[in-house]
Amino acid sequence: MKPKNKFQQHILEISKRLPKITEPQKRWAYKHCFDHIGKRNAKGIITCLECGHSWQDNNSPLADAILGCKCPNCNTQLDIKTTRKRVFKEIEYFGIITTCGGFQVIRYFYISVYRKAGEQARYSCSEVVQRWLSPNGKEATIARLRGMSIMYYDLWNFGSKLEIRPYHRAHDIEPIHFYPRQRVIPEVRRNGFNGEYHDIHPLALFRSILTDNKAETLLKTGQTNLLRYIIRYSAKDINPYWNSIRICMRNGYIIEDGSIWCDYIDQLNFFGKDTNSPKYVCPDNLHKQHDLYMKKKEAYIERQQLEEKRQKARENEAKFKELKAKFFGISFTDGTIQVRVLESVNEFMEEGRAMHHCVFNGEYYLKENSLILSATIDGKRIETIEISLKTLKVVQSRGVCNKNTEYHDQIINLVNKNRRLIRKRMAA
Numbered sequence: 001m002k003p004k005n006k007f008q009q010h011i012l013e014i015s016k017r018l019p020k021i022t023e024p025q026k027r028w029a030y031k032h033c034f035d036h037i038g039k040r041n042a043k044g045i046i047t048c049l050e051c052g053h054s055w056q057d058n059n060s061p062l063a064d065a066i067l068g069c070k071c072p073n074c075n076t077q078l079d080i081k082t083t084r085k086r087v088f089k090e091i092e093y094f095g096i097i098t099t100c101g102g103f104q105v106i107r108y109f110y111i112s113v114y115r116k117a118g119e120q121a122r123y124s125c126s127e128v129v130q131r132w133l134s135p136n137g138k139e140a141t142i143a144r145l146r147g148m149s150i151m152y153y154d155l156w157n158f159g160s161k162l163e164i165r166p167y168h169r170a171h172d173i174e175p176i177h178f179y180p181r182q183r184v185i186p187e188v189r190r191n192g193f194n195g196e197y198h199d200i201h202p203l204a205l206f207r208s209i210l211t212d213n214k215a216e217t218l219l220k221t222g223q224t225n226l227l228r229y230i231i232r233y234s235a236k237d238i239n240p241y242w243n244s245i246r247i248c249m250r251n252g253y254i255i256e257d258g259s260i261w262c263d264y265i266d267q268l269n270f271f272g273k274d275t276n277s278p279k280y281v282c283p284d285n286l287h288k289q290h291d292l293y294m295k296k297k298e299a300y301i302e303r304q305q306l307e308e309k310r311q312k313a314r315e316n317e318a319k320f321k322e323l324k325a326k327f328f329g330i331s332f333t334d335g336t337i338q339v340r341v342l343e344s345v346n347e348f349m350e351e352g353r354a355m356h357h358c359v360f361n362g363e364y365y366l367k368e369n370s371l372i373l374s375a376t377i378d379g380k381r382i383e384t385i386e387i388s389l390k391t392l393k394v395v396q397s398r399g400v401c402n403k404n405t406e407y408h409d410q411i412i413n414l415v416n417k418n419r420r421l422i423r424k425r426m427a428a
């Protein structure tokens with residue numbers, strides 16, 4: 001792709017000054033980015049897949065598997081694998097952090113190794129992506145073309161040139177290692193970078209401290225857990241928390257977990273606590289305080305829901321009475337089980353809550369053709385019964401969580417025997 005503007009043109013121009021990856025850099029990458037394999041066969045002969053040398057091994061296979069061993073020929077520390085596999089192929093990404101013409105540059109190399117028993121390992125390395133950052137955070141990407149594959153978006157076309165390309169997620173590479181000798185532009189250092197990445201991708205860290213002075217402040221004051229959280233969840237707006245964050249910084253309080261702390265500040269706001277007070281925003285035990293408020297909020301929501309239900313019950317009480325008052329007072333027993341008609345919507349609510357079924361939420365109190373009764377033994381609820389007012393038959397009788405109890409048949413018999421009590425009221 002041709003550069004579209006002066007900025008891209010300039011970057012393409014100076015990118016030609018970047019030196020090729022050096023032999024020591026390649027050697028370092030090959031050594032650290034891959035496991036090195038010694039292939040052990042059933043007779044205990046080990047073949048070094050780095051140099052092709054083989055020798056008789058005297059250790060047990062288990063000791064080899066745990067300790068590995070050193071090749072007596074090329075001196076490479078080897079992982080010993082007992083296998084009949086002959087060919088081993090691996091690919092990785094390797095990164096170099098450097099500068100060029102006043103820009104911060106992160107270079108990504110696609111490296112691969114092909115190993116075959118009895119042969120010297122063959123390594124290869126090809127630069128595929130460069131991410132360029134100006135001192136004020138303006139970005140450009142230079143990359144090879146990607147191959148046309150539906151399955152693999154990072155299949156590179158190695159015949160294509162390194163050119164200015166529009167951003168694609170394939171350019172967001174997480175290499176297994178960055179080369180330890182690194183160069184950064186003075187602006188990155190000025191904005192707080194001291195060589196530590198705090199488990200943040202270098203590009204994301206540089207970009208944030210070059211473009212966002214809040215990120216710069218967090219890095220400089222050691223609030224790296226919060227910074228990492230904000231960078232990883234780029235949708236998180238930090239502005240509503242900024243006053244509380246400043247209280248933390250003023251009090252030398254380091255936030256140990258960004259996500260939990262932001263959540264905790266939300267909870268404080270919910271309960272109207274002072275989020276400018278160090279007493280609240282700098283807790284000694286963040287996780288404990290967070291859990292405490294979480295439980296508090298759950299209890300609050302539960303109370304809220306209960307209140308809504310009570311309100312609903314109150315609203316429906318009159319309508320329910322109009323429909324079912326003529327059945328109030330019906331109750332009967334066989335000496336063990338007491339059965340009685342529920343006489344208020346509030347009772348439906350209590351029954352539903354105690355029995356964990358939907359007699360209240362399903363609004364059974366408003367169903368014209370159904371009558372609900374509760375069966376108890378010594379005051380303890382056993383099952384809830386629905387009778388059809390059309391047929392006077394038991395439609396359902398259910399215990400806790402809709403399960404039948406051992407009294408199920410006994411309850412149904414008892415209800416059937418007393419159907420006339422209901423029929424009488426209907427006639428009245």
Ligand SMILES: [Zn+2]
Nearest residue numbers: 048051071074
């Ligand atoms: Zn060797």
